[in-house]
Amino acid sequence: MKTLHRVLIVDMSAQSFIVEERPDLFSDFIGGSGVSSALLREYRGRSPEGPIVFAVGPFTALYPMASKTVASFLSPLTGNYGESHAGGRSAVSLRMAGYGALVVLGQAPFPQYLVVDEEGARFKDARSLWGMKNCSTPARIMREQEGGAGLRSILRIGPAGEKKVSYASVTTETYRHFGRMGLGAVFGMKKLKGIVLKGNRGIRVSDPARYKTLYQELYKEMTESDIMKKYHDLGTPANILPLHEMGALPVCNLTRKSLTGPEADSLSGEKMAARFLSRRLACAHCPVACIHLAALRLEAPSEPYFYQTSYVSYDYELLYALGSMIGVTEARDVLRLIDRVEQYGMDAMSTGVILAWITEAGAKGLLPPGAFVKNPPSWGQTEAYLDLIDKICFAPSPFFETARKGCAALAEVYGGKDFALVFGKNEMPGYHTGIGAHLGFLLGIRHSHLDNAGYALDQKMDKEVFSSPDHLALTLIKEESFRHILSSLVVCFFARNIYSPSLISELSRAAGFSLPESLLEKGLELYRAKLSLKEELGFRWEDLSLPRRVCETQTPGPQPDQAFARETLRAARRLLQDTPATLFEE
Amino acid sequence: MMKIKLSVQNPQLCVGCQLCMYACSRRSGSGGLGQPAISVRSSGGMSKGFTIIVCRCCEEPPCVEACPAGALVQVKTGGIRLQKDKCTGCGLCRDACIIGAVFWDPVACQPDICVQCGQCALFCPHDVLVLSKSDEGGT
Numbered sequence: 001m002k003t004l005h006r007v008l009i010v011d012m013s014a015q016s017f018i019v020e021e022r023p024d025l026f027s028d029f030i031g032g033s034g035v036s037s038a039l040l041r042e043y044r045g046r047s048p049e050g051p052i053v054f055a056v057g058p059f060t061a062l063y064p065m066a067s068k069t070v071a072s073f074l075s076p077l078t079g080n081y082g083e084s085h086a087g088g089r090s091a092v093s094l095r096m097a098g099y100g101a102l103v104v105l106g107q108a109p110f111p112q113y114l115v116v117d118e119e120g121a122r123f124k125d126a127r128s129l130w131g132m133k134n135c136s137t138p139a140r141i142m143r144e145q146e147g148g149a150g151l152r153s154i155l156r157i158g159p160a161g162e163k164k165v166s167y168a169s170v171t172t173e174t175y176r177h178f179g180r181m182g183l184g185a186v187f188g189m190k191k192l193k194g195i196v197l198k199g200n201r202g203i204r205v206s207d208p209a210r211y212k213t214l215y216q217e218l219y220k221e222m223t224e225s226d227i228m229k230k231y232h233d234l235g236t237p238a239n240i241l242p243l244h245e246m247g248a249l250p251v252c253n254l255t256r257k258s259l260t261g262p263e264a265d266s267l268s269g270e271k272m273a274a275r276f277l278s279r280r281l282a283c284a285h286c287p288v289a290c291i292h293l294a295a296l297r298l299e300a301p302s303e304p305y306f307y308q309t310s311y312v313s314y315d316y317e318l319l320y321a322l323g324s325m326i327g328v329t330e331a332r333d334v335l336r337l338i339d340r341v342e343q344y345g346m347d348a349m350s351t352g353v354i355l356a357w358i359t360e361a362g363a364k365g366l367l368p369p370g371a372f373v374k375n376p377p378s379w380g381q382t383e384a385y386l387d388l389i390d391k392i393c394f395a396p397s398p399f400f401e402t403a404r405k406g407c408a409a410l411a412e413v414y415g416g417k418d419f420a421l422v423f424g425k426n427e428m429p430g431y432h433t434g435i436g437a438h439l440g441f442l443l444g445i446r447h448s449h450l451d452n453a454g455y456a457l458d459q460k461m462d463k464e465v466f467s468s469p470d471h472l473a474l475t476l477i478k479e480e481s482f483r484h485i486l487s488s489l490v491v492c493f494f495a496r497n498i499y500s501p502s503l504i505s506e507l508s509r510a511a512g513f514s515l516p517e518s519l520l521e522k523g524l525e526l527y528r529a530k531l532s533l534k535e536e537l538g539f540r541w542e543d544l545s546l547p548r549r550v551c552e553t554q555t556p557g558p559q560p561d562q563a564f565a566r567e568t569l570r571a572a573r574r575l576l577q578d579t580p581a582t583l584f585e586e
Numbered sequence: 587m588m589k590i591k592l593s594v595q596n597p598q599l600c601v602g603c604q605l606c607m608y609a610c611s612r613r614s615g616s617g618g619l620g621q622p623a624i625s626v627r628s629s630g631g632m633s634k635g636f637t638i639i640v641c642r643c644c645e646e647p648p649c650v651e652a653c654p655a656g657a658l659v660q661v662k663t664g665g666i667r668l669q670k671d672k673c674t675g676c677g678l679c680r681d682a683c684i685i686g687a688v689f690w691d692p693v694a695c696q697p698d699i700c701v702q703c704g705q706c707a708l709f710c711p712h713d714v715l716v717l718s719k720s721d722e723g724g725t
Contacts, residue, residue, distance in 0.1 A: 064605065096619055149628070175632060200620065201619065202620020202621070205617055208616070211612075212615070215612070281602055
């Protein structure tokens with residue numbers, strides 16, 4: 001575990017780095033999100049734009065499906081704690097380079113990219129890469145400049161990050177992202193174009209025989225049971241039809257209750273696979289391969305018999321945000337929109353929700369004359385949306401400057417808060433299942449659907465859970481507490497039903513480290529530590545509220561309701577101050 | 587005599603998970619990616635698929651021919667074995683293998699070549715790698 005305890009601290013302003021041994025940190029906070037948030041707290045005064053912290057976990061490169069890197073930063077979108085998790089190869093590469101965490105401080109004197117390996121950090125001139133209009137060319141050049149094929153990971157931003165769009169993402173391995181909350185803009189503020197991570201080394205375990213046996217059992221469960229089948233076959237787009245059929249797929253900024261059958265069918269995982277699926281990919285050390293690439297063949301506009309073929313990664317959230325949410329239901333058009341935000345390096349979910357708000361605000365006459373060169377778009381107008389994405393990224397007008405700050409900022413300036421679908425200033429994920437989902441977004445540390453999976457509670461319709469605000473708050477807190485353990489071990493949430501608390505304890509013993517007996521209580525401790533950091537950064541419970549629109553549009557599960565939501569938030573705030581033993585007492 | 591041979595049967599099904607590399611590293615009882623004798627790398631970007639590099643048990647192995655110390659031996663059951671005490675670390679075997687399947691252990695300063703144990707194939711979730719056994723007769 002010695003390699004995990006090493007923290008590489010890079011100062012872009014001073015162009016220097018140091019390595020610190022921090023066993024204390026990994027003992028107290030496990031790794032991943034626990035460690036990254038703790039390091040952010042330690043270093044947050046050291047850079048005006050805030051540090052960037054990456055951390056991996058004790059299972060990384062030891063067990064399958066534990067290959068997430070967690071980034072902690074100050075979110076330019078919410079103005080508070082930002083946390084984003086990415087798959088790909090970065091977690092394994094960082095650990096194989098000999099580090100459990102990487103802290104990036106300061107600003108570079110000119111655009112640079114970092115190379116991180118066993119020797120530490122090197123600062124490389126990226127001026128020739130700055131200003132390129134896509135994410136892929138800079139990555140290719142970094143790939144050609146640096147060695148380590150197969151054992152490296154390349155993180156990079158596109159023009160959106162350079163221009164500090166508040167919801168710019170960081171792309172890794174072309175198809176995975178630190179997508180949410182604007183890490184790309186923080187890279188941009190630091191003039192940090194990218195990071196190349198590379199390394200290969202072995203990790204000693206305390207009980208090799210037991211380690212091998214447990215590994216084999218884990219692998220068998222992942223590949224032979226039905227638990228991972230959904231992600232394996234169609235990927236997350238398998239959710240489109242079930243969510244459509246239950247009436248939970250958001251459509252046209254929730255102005256429509258649902259898509260028509262043929263519209264939903266066009267975006268379904270089944271139809272996407274039949275028409276476009278060209279390749280499947282996996283994150284490092286994952287047998288599932290949930291990444292699905294579509295081959296998008298487009299005619300060149302200028303000359304016949306010329307084509308451009310792009311490979312576009314599609315997931316449920318992207319089909320929702322750049323499809324149903326803005327009324328685009330022809331799958332080819334959705335792929336074109338995904339490709340555009342991918343090339344610019346923008347978060348697809350935030351972008352889709354912002355496009356949806358602009359469409360509705362435009363129709364209601366809220367937007368200033370001259371905000372657009374053409375008329376504001378109507379639902380489903382792909383060309384207009386492509387044009388808008390360009391303008392959000394590049395246009396200098398005051399309207400688009402505000403659009404670069406996010407949906408909450410737009411509604412603050414131009415009105416239309418009732419239909420600005422934001423939760424804690426983060427744009428809405430694609431689950432209009434009921435009050436469980438929406439309270440989950442509000443309550444979650446990252447305001448993400450993945451924080452506590454409230455949408456799953458709506459779908460189960462467990463009456464006991466929704467019988468009182470206390471019951472709902474407690475259920476969400478319990479789930480989120482356990483997920484703080486998973487994200488600290490950096491286990492992929494798709495494997496949450498495999499990595500049970502008892503198995504986690506066994507796996508850690510075989511590897512040679514110990515975890516607290518009650519993982520749920522430890523998870524709650526990590527949850528509270530992050531909440532306390534958020535409060536230090538200005539988070540106020542009173543600022544949390546449901547957008548009015550989600551209460552007006554029917555949900556399949558319990559209908560969102562402002563009064564019940566307020567009570568549940570009060571209950572959650574109270575419960576989070578209880579002792580763990582009291583809280584989790586059966 | 588039973589002969590074993592590892593082969594890359596379905597490279598188009600490779601998803602780049604690298605589980606084969608981890609399996610190879612686990613032979614020594616450790617985790618991570620310490621000295622696997624197999625490599626999976628993208629074929630010029632993830633969208634273009636993957637290249638799997640591993641010893642293909644050449645019938646007339648150039649690595650064996652190139653070794654001036656006689657440290658590499660072609661075994662009858664398949665594959666190459668390194669006699670560590672004879673190896674001088676000259677690296678000529680690595681240069682002779684134009685597919686890049688002679689990996690290098692920088693600490694020991696010796697080659698690291700697949701021993702055809704088949705662990706990688708056992709942990710390949712999509713049957714990209716196959717360990718075949720054939721009875722070639724004789725002794």
